[in-house]
Amino acid sequence: MKVSCQIRRQEPGGNPWWERYEVEIRDGSTAMDLLHAIAGRDPGLAFPPHHCKMGICSACSLLIDGRQRLACRTLVSAPEIRLEPIPGSPLIKDLLVDFLAWQEKLLTLGKESE
């Protein structure tokens, strides 16, 4: 199926912009498959990598059509899709955020009550 994908891109220290990609993907593709298809043509697009490949590690977290989802288990079911990085973490580039900062913050949670 043909998909028109809007992606919120940003270089480190720069301003964000929207970029539109038109791609052809197989039926039953996930948002992660879509990103790999796009990256094949635009290798400069940064996005969170496949990690566990079974929908539990949350490394591929993205805002998909405004909702926080895991890209590896979200089917692309409509001809239009919008992808943005998840909020709340420092942005590295495009769709890729710094998970380490998020993990480190998690580790401090217990300490405050000690």
Next chain:
Amino acid sequence: AREIAAGEGTEAGGVCVDARNVPALMEQSRYVKFLQDLGVDLSRDMQQVAPGAHYSLGGVKVQPPTACLGMPGVFASGEVMGGVHGANRLAGNALPETQVFGALAARESIEYLRSKSYAPVRPGDMKPRPVERGESQVWDSLCLARTRQSGRPVEELEFNLREIMQRYGATIRTGPGLEEALARVEKLRRTFREEMMLPVRPGVWHPELVKATELANMLEVAQALLACALVRTETRGAHFRDDFPDRDERFDGHNFVVRGHGEKMSVFRCDRSGKEKVQVWP
């Protein structure tokens, strides 16, 4: 694996699992939910599966419980260390391995630190310096790859390695297959050094550089794995040799130890006592 190797697999290279009449699987498990999200309904659809690498048997040799031999101050725990599971890890033992040996590695690290007197290291004490030419062959290859105007992308090399390992180093192994794989890995190592091209990216995001660094290590592990599989001329646990399909008791309690890396890698066979005995490869 046999059906797939014989060309009788599906178009995607797998076999189909028909679980449509297994009611226990219809219970809402995490995995079933994941498949549902992907549009797969186990009660209605067959599932395509194929063998894949799931766990790494063997690994770093340690002075039990976790001290790495030849590397004082380095401790290994979990899947990276060898010797815990023997010829085949039983299902469910990988996670306890991480907990038990993780705790033991922590304990050993603390004892090690207490046994020496270290001046505390402050941020700023350790200043990065450029890697000198000749210090690291891998680093030199990566730097060279970044200067090339044309060449092979790292994704292609990685894909080739995965193909070699899936075909010759996976479920079913044979002597000729392993020899062929070793030759191809050696060739791939040369390609890594002499033909790989890495794009130069500004900033911290550089997935090709990460992939290339990992690939350098994958080539070492692949060679070690293939060489050890070649010299173990029997079938035991997870290691299946089509040309030696039975267990050979002369290998009981014997281990293969890998030393060195790259062209200087060699494999030694150790007997039950654990004393290193004889070089068997190359």
